[in-house]
Amino acid sequence: xxxxxxxxxxxxxxxxxxxxxxxxxxxxxxxxxxxxxxxxxxxxxxxxxxxxxxxxxxxxxxxxxxxxxxxxxxxxxxxxxxxxxxxxxxxxxxxxxxxxxxxxxxxxxxxxxxxxxxxxxxxxxxxxxxxxxxxxxxxxxxxxxxxxxxxxxxxxxxxxxxxxxxxxxxxxxxxxxxxxxxxxxxxxxxxxxxxxxxxxxxxxxxxxxxxxxxxxxxxxxxxxxxxxxxxxxxxxxxxxxxxxxxxxxxxxxxxxxxxxxxxxxxxxxxxxxxxxxxxxxxxxxxxxxxxxxxxxxxxxxxxxxxxxxxxxxxxxxxxxxxxxxxxxxxxxxxxxxxxxxxxxxxxxxxxxxxxxxxxxxxxxxxxxxxxxxxxxxxxxxxxxxxxxxxxxxxxxxxxxxxxxxxxxxxxxxxxxxxxxxxxxxxxxxxxxxxxxxxxxxxxxxxxxxxxxxxxxxxxxxxxxxxxxxxxxxxxxxxxxxxxxxxxxxxxxxxxxxxxxxxxxxxxxxxxxxxxxxxxxxxxxxxxxxxxxxxxxxxxxxxxxxxxxxxxxxxxxxxxxxxxxxxxxxxxxxxxxxxxxxxxxxxxxxxxxxxxxxxxxxxxxxxxxxxxxxxxxxxxxxxxxxxxxxxxxxxxxxxxxxxxxxxxxxxxxxxxxxxxxxxxxxxxxxxxxxxxxxxxxxxxxxxxxxxxxxxxxxxxxxxxxxxxxxxxxxxxxxxxxxxxxxxxxxxxxxxxxxxxxxxxxxxxxxxxxxxxxxxxxxxxxxxxxxxxxxxx
Numbered sequence: 149x150x151x152x153x154x155x156x157x158x159x160x161x162x163x164x165x166x167x168x169x170x171x172x173x174x175x176x177x178x179x180x181x182x183x184x185x186x187x188x189x190x191x192x193x194x195x196x197x198x199x200x201x202x203x204x205x206x207x208x209x210x211x212x213x214x215x216x217x218x219x220x221x222x223x224x225x226x227x228x229x230x231x232x233x234x235x236x237x238x239x240x241x242x243x244x245x246x247x248x249x250x251x252x253x254x255x256x257x258x259x260x261x262x263x264x265x266x267x268x269x270x271x272x273x274x275x276x277x278x279x280x281x282x283x284x285x286x287x288x289x290x291x292x293x294x295x296x297x298x299x300x301x302x303x304x305x306x307x308x309x310x311x312x313x314x315x316x317x318x319x320x321x322x323x324x325x326x327x328x329x330x331x332x333x334x335x336x337x338x339x340x341x342x343x344x345x346x347x348x349x350x351x352x353x354x355x356x357x358x359x360x361x362x363x364x365x366x367x368x369x370x371x372x373x374x375x376x377x378x379x380x381x382x383x384x385x386x387x388x389x390x391x392x393x394x395x396x397x398x399x400x401x402x403x404x405x406x407x408x409x410x411x412x413x414x415x416x417x418x419x420x421x422x423x424x425x426x427x428x429x430x431x432x433x434x435x436x437x438x439x440x441x442x443x444x445x446x447x448x449x450x451x452x453x454x455x456x457x458x459x460x461x462x463x464x465x466x467x468x469x470x471x472x473x474x475x476x477x478x479x480x481x482x483x484x485x486x487x488x489x490x491x492x493x494x495x496x497x498x499x500x501x502x503x504x505x506x507x508x509x510x511x512x513x514x515x516x517x518x519x520x521x522x523x524x525x526x527x528x529x530x531x532x533x534x535x536x537x538x539x540x541x542x543x544x545x546x547x548x549x550x551x552x553x554x555x556x557x558x559x560x561x562x563x564x565x566x567x568x569x570x571x572x573x574x575x576x577x578x579x580x581x582x583x584x585x586x587x588x589x590x591x592x593x594x595x596x597x598x599x600x601x602x603x604x605x606x607x608x609x610x611x612x613x614x615x616x617x618x619x620x621x622x623x624x625x626x627x628x629x630x631x632x633x634x635x636x637x638x639x640x641x642x643x644x645x646x647x648x649x650x651x652x653x654x655x656x657x658x659x660x661x662x663x664x665x666x667x668x669x670x671x672x673x674x675x676x677x678x679x680x681x682x683x684x685x686x687x688x689x690x691x692x693x694x695x696x697x698x699x700x701x702x703x704x705x706x707x708x709x710x711x712x713x714x715x716x717x718x719x720x721x722x723x724x725x726x727x728x729x730x731x732x733x734x735x736x737x738x739x740x741x742x743x744x745x746x747x748x749x750x751x752x753x754x755x756x757x758x759x760x761x762x763x764x765x766x767x768x769x770x771x772x773x774x775x776x777x778x779x780x781x782x783x784x785x786x787x788x789x790x791x792x793x794x795x796x797x798x799x800x801x802x803x804x805x806x807x808x809x810x811x812x813x814x815x816x817x818x819x820x821x822x823x824x825x826x827x828x829x830x831x832x833x834x835x836x837x838x839x840x841x842x843x844x845x846x847x848x849x850x851x852x853x854x855x856x857x858x859x860x861x862x863x864x865x866x867x868x869x870x871x872x873x874x875x876x877x878x879x880x881x882x883x884x885x886x887x888x889x890x891x892x893x894x895x896x897x898x899x900x901x902x903x904x905x906x907x908x909x910x911x912x913x914x915x916x917x918x919x920x921x922x923x
Contacts, residue, residue: 156316157252157276158354158388160199161424165390169197170418170454171425174443175256177203179219179226181234181242187440188243192251194444196451199425200247202274203228204257204265210289211261227437231255232268239272252276254320260284260291262303267310275311278320278356280343282492282501286508287327293510294493301350301489308351316354319347320392324358324375326503329398330517330554332525333362333371334473334535335503341378341478344389346488354388356425361396361414363557364523365757366747367470372421374471378478393423395450399559400433405806406562407431409758411446412765415453422460426450434559456765473535477501480534499532505551516546519554522751562758601703602909605923609913616749617911620742621899625691627741628715628893631734632689640681642674642690642716648873650675651820656696670695673892675822676877678718679853682886686720691895700919706907707795707845709896710916717850718890724834724852727889728810731838731848732768734893735808739763742902753903760902762807762841769809776801776811792818798845805841812836821863823851838891844901850891857881 155163164171174191178184188200205228207216216230231239247253254276255269262279269277285296304319311317323339340357347355357379359371376391383389395414401407408431418426430438430446438446467475480500485491495501499512506513514531518539526539528546546554602608629639647666649658650673658669674692681688691713698708715734719726739760743750747757771779773793780787780797787797792814801811814823816831823835835851854860860881864871871878899911909915916922 153249153314154247154252154273155249156354156388157199157254157318158316158356158390160252161356161390162388164197165424170415170423170451171199172196172415172447172450172454173199173254173425173427174201174447175203175427175429176201176438176440176443177205177228177256179205179224179228179230181229181238183440184229185242185246187443188246188251188253190440190444191447192246194447194451196447198251198447200251200253202231202253202255202269204255204259205230208232208265209257209259211259211264213264231272232264236268236271239268243272243274247274254278254318258284258288258322260289260296261299263299263306266303266306270306270310270312273312275307275315276318276320277307278322278358280321280323280339281346282339282343282496283322283324283326286503286506286511287325290509293496293508297489297492300346304347304350304352308353316388317352318354318356318388319352320356321347321358324392325360325394325397327506328360329362329396329558330519330525331362331504332473332517332527333359333367333374333470334477335501335533336360336362337371337375337378337470337474338477338481339501340375341382341474342481342488342492344379344387345382345482346492348384348387349488353386355383356390356392358392358394359423360394361417362525363519364525365413365417367524368417369421370468370470372417372423374468374474376422377471378474382478390424391422392425392427393418393421394427395429396558397429399556400429401559401562402434403563404431406559406564407433408449409761409806410558410562411450412453413758413761415450416457416761416764419454419457420460426454452767453765456767469538476534500534502531502533518543518546519557522748523756561756601917601920602915602922605914608915613753613905613910614913616752617899617903617905618913619746619749620753620902621895621911623742623745624738624895624899624902627738627745628691628734630741631737632717635687635730635733637687637689637717638685640685640688640690642692643671643677644693645670646677647876648676649673651867651869656698659695659697672696673714674716675820675890675892676874678716678890679822679855679885679888680877680880682718682720682888686886688718690714690716692716692892698918703917703919707897708918709908709912710918711914712908712912713895715893715895715898716890717893718888720886720888722852722889724812724836724850724889727850727852727891728836728838731850731891731893732766732808735838735847735898736763736766738898739902750903753905755902755904759842759904765807767807768838769805769807771809771811772813773811773815774813779804790815790817795845798839799843802839802841802845803843805839807841808847809839809841810836811839817867819851821860821867821869822853824854825859825863834889836891838893840897840901844897846894847897847901848891848893850889852889853885853887855881855885855887 161171176187191198191200205226208230216233257265281297281300285291307317321340321343323343324336344355344357357375359375379389428446428450430442432438432442481491481495484494496510502512502515504515504517512531516529518526518528520526527537528539530537645661645668649669649671658672661668693713743760777787777789785797813832814835823833826832826834837846838848840847861871896908896911
């Protein structure tokens with residue numbers, strides 16, 4: 149192969165995978181060669197590792213070349229590139245300088261009779277395409293399956309035998325898609341593997357097996373791993389193979405937000421499960437043919453999500469459910485005849501392969517599928533296939549309305565608003581006051597729906613919802629400790645009582661304890677002890693119980709408990725940015741672990757993978773307190789620029805966001821004396837909050853710490869505190885407390901966010917609400 153000549157398609161994908169880069173590819177086709185070239189140029193220039201696509205028009209797909217010629221002659225816009233109608237020289241000129249060693253181009257079409265398309269792409273110097281005798285027959289028309297099989301056998305032999313010297317023609321099976329949705333993964337995997345075996349039997353030495361994203365991420369991961377494994381076990385030696393994932397091919401979200409979240413979820417799925425290439429979809433899919441710019445945006449969005457997804461996850465031991473099912477189907481077909489040109493039609497005649505809801509005359513039409521309560525696709529009827537139904541035996545028969553609901557399952561899920569909108573806003577009327585880390589600001593904002601107060605304790609403890617929440621909490625604590633210990637932190641057990649505690653915030657009081665005749669306090673926050681511990685433990689954390697007597701009127705806010713826990717972190721010598729990096733990493737790791745460890749529990753609570761997509765991506769936004777106030781004022785919310793952001797404002801900001809975000813630089817006077825003032829900007833603190841998206845509000849509050857003795861005493865007096873109360877702490881400060889930064893992450897708030905529940909009491913085994921007497 150000469151320098152700069154196009155690299156074989158499979159080799160390009162393999163090299164990209166070896167470098168840890170997911171290849172992303174659009175579905176893009178235009179009738180006008182100039183528009184088609186522009187699309188390829190923009191695809192190549194995208195901020196991603198890309199492959200180009202020539203998607204063929206509908207006339208050419210069904211073999212109506214006369215219709216394609218007439219449309220071109222009349223100047224009609226086509227929905228793809230008519231490769232068999234444009235002269236080969238036109239297509240070669242279109243590709244010149246674009247298709248080369250660093251940018252392969254594949255032809256995508258959808259034809260049950262691909263010979264004319266294969267001849268045209270070979271004449272233009274291309275050697276990569278896709279489809280299959282089953283996958284481009286049953287879903288797309290009424291061509292008899294035997295005719296499609298014969299046509300594809302000829303097409304494969306044309307591709308393998310007439311490519312340019314030095315090339316390795318590549319053929320991708322579309323078998324992992326079929327009708328696009330509602331087909332359990334075992335049949336998709338089996339069909340794609342069988343088509344790849346068919347390609348190899350007819351001389352093709354480079355293939356890719358496909359899988360279309362379905363309804364459950366865990367099941368999808370099983371399917372992609374099963375696909376790679378089964379292909380590796382059955383393909384002949386010397387046949388190059390990789391796996392391609394299709395972003396969801398069914399009814400697509402109608403909102404831009406929903407479409408983007410689904411695309412990002414597919415990119416993360418590709419990386420987690422080890423797919424090598426991703427066919428993307430755009431935010432315009434549900435309405436019209438996408439523009440070039442929309443295609444490029446989708447490529448870059450997917451590439452960014454993939455880059456932040458981390459390395460592939462290891463598969464579980466043993467045979468997965470999807471692998472066992474797909475293996476049984478493949479073996480049943482191979483047992484009919486070694487020649488798949490004969491075995492595939494026979495398998496459909498006998499019903500050994502049977503695509504649910506497919507109306508093609510050669511499909512038995514006896515199989516049916518459902519979306520289970522856990523989100524996985526299940527077989528309710530398998531007809532004559534050598535597998536068993538796995539849907540619940542008492543499942544009600546599928547109605548037309550039920551089928552429509554199932555078809556729109558993913559669109560409705562991803563288009564669903566992240567939280568209930570606020571209907572009214574009430575201004576704060578009280579004066580500003582500093583607050584604890586992790587103490588919410590209370591106002592009269594409308595609260596989430598749901599029971600305001602818990603049931604009797606025994607009933608609460610027997611609740612399946614509480615059990616699910618506690619399983620999530622258990623995994624969240626495991627993941628938090630795992631992350632912090634791996635990062636070099638030491639866990640200490642915090643004090644429960646002391647002569648003084650964090651000085652308190654708006655309306656909350658500390659409980660007094662008679663400690664051998666001395667007035668001690670139950671800890672409202674162990675922040676002072678964290679600072680004092682830094683000499684011996686420069687990176688430390690607590691899982692700290694806190695007790696705060698909140699005002700009684702906060703009982704029904706859903707955000708207040710008298711007893712709660714914090715994940716308290718402190719880092720000697722750290723800056724605010726260091727603390728923020730740890731906080732963001734901690735939240736991302738916990739969310740990733742919990743979704744991986746207990747997806748079924750989260751599904752019981754109504755949570756979906758899409759609810760965690762932005763948190764798991766690790767992409768966190770940042771704004772200043774001043775910027776947040778400006779946004780609130782612009783929206784009509786009366787937020788003071790000199791005080792803490794009230795809960796209504798915080799929730800408005802949270803509702804606006806699809807991903808977590810930091811608010812930096814709160815004004816002096818809104819927080820405790822221990823938050824460090826910026827020496828370059830008097831009156832501005834070097835602190836932050838981390839706000840969860842979708843209306844869940846603040847999860848973390850933190851800051852750089854004041855460490856200078858004289859400054860601490862001055863700040864105490866400025867905030868109205870009596871320094872004499874803090875004698876032990878000031879003694880430590882006088883002797884030298886290390887400069888540090890840290891934060892507190894509310895455990896119950898974290899679990900509420902992960903579970904999607906309305907109130908903190910729902911994620912506490914023994915909830916104590918302000919003013920409510922409880923055991």
